[in-house]
Amino acid sequence: SERTFIMIKPDGVTRGLVGDIISRFEKRGYKLVAIKSLVPSRQLAEQHYADLSTRPFFKGLVNYITSGKAPVVAMVWEGKDVIRQGRIMIGATNPLDAAPGTIRNTYSISIGRNIIHGSDSFDTAEQEIGLWFGKPGELASWEPANWNWIMAEN
Ligand code: GTP
Ligand code: MG
16 A cells, blocks of 8 residues: 655654654554654755755755754655545644644644655655665565554455
């Protein structure tokens, strides 16, 4: 089934939100297939946000992600409709527009410090997973023991 790239940004890590965010995806029934913590290089951050390179906030965005004041936590989550559901769980880009209960609404009030990233389409998910977890063996294929209690046959 489908996979998405989720990244807890340095503000989310510094503020101690890693456990809660992972819990939300776990408890929903999604499956963690890769995770690592790292300070991204400028090159990696610029590639990740390449679509935004002409925007006025681009440099600040790359500085924020790569500052090294805290790492990011990069993850791949798998399961039914996880790309779209991940975006719903995260909430609107501007936390002031994010629905109550979403991650961004619950934990943030600034578009420039909005805690978390999630892929926005199947194509970007594939691209971002390849960019952040490109080495062979980085993605695990496994089935939780309780899988039949999460997913019915159809
Ligand atoms: P991501 O999941 O991080 O990709 O966010 P998004 O898909 O909801 O929004 P988008 O891809 O358009 O923007 C990427 C990131 O750039 C956002 O999450 C913000 O951190 C930042 N960003 C977007 N718009 C603004 C802005 O107007 N000002 C500032 N300071 N940052 C912005
Ligand atoms: Mg985006």
